[in-house]
Every structure is written in structure tokens, then in C-alpha cells.
Amino acid sequence: MTGQAGPRSGAMAWAGLVMGPAFWAMNMQLGLILPHAECGGGFRYSTLTTLLGAGLAILGAGLSYRASSFRGARGVHGFLGSAGTLAGLIFAFALLLQAASTLVLTGCER
DSSP: OTTSOOHHHHHHHTHHHHHHHHHHHHHHHHHHHHHHHHTTOSOOHHHHHHHHHHHHHHHHHHHHHHHHTTTSOOHHHHHHHHHHHHHHHHHHHHHHHHHHHHHHOOSOOO
16 A cells, blocks of 8 residues: 555544544533532532543544645545644634633632
8 A cells, every 4th residue: 555545544534523523512511511510619620621622632633634644645535634633623722712711710600
């Protein structure tokens, strides 16, 4: 397979397109549940889960980037890898902004 991307890199190209939105959606749902549990408590689980989701979205973007640069991937694999890299980074940025809001807001606001 000289000059072509294999099936493994094809699956990796989807990582940023799948992992970023999936962890953002999970964080949005946890953002509705965790503030009620955190109110009055000392530990902020929402900050931890949001930063974990951002890290995993960056991991997905890295996998997509690696797939797009795998032996000069072209065509569908190159496009999916590039799109996955950008999508993963955009969702990681959104998660980092949500993490910043968990540091400002306590969860007891109504």
C-alpha cells in the first residue's frame, strides 16, 4: 500500500468528526445535571468532566490529523482527516469555554 491510506487511517480520519461532537453533547447533558449536585459542595465535577471532554476532543483531532497526513493521504481520507481535525479543535474550543464558565459560576444561581 504505497502512497495510499489503509483502512486503519480511514477509521482514524473520522475520529475528530465523531469524538468532538459526542463529548460536547455529553457535556451539555451533564451540564444540566451536575450543577444541582455541586451546589453547596466543595468539588466541581462539571469542571473535571468538561476538561476531560476537551482533552478527548483534542485526541480525536490529533487522530484525524495523523490520518490526513498518513503517507500523503488524498481524496476522501485526506478530506475527512482535515475536516475531522478542524471539527475536533472547534469542539475542543467550545468545551474549554464551557470549562471557563464552570470556574465562574457555582451552580447555585437560579
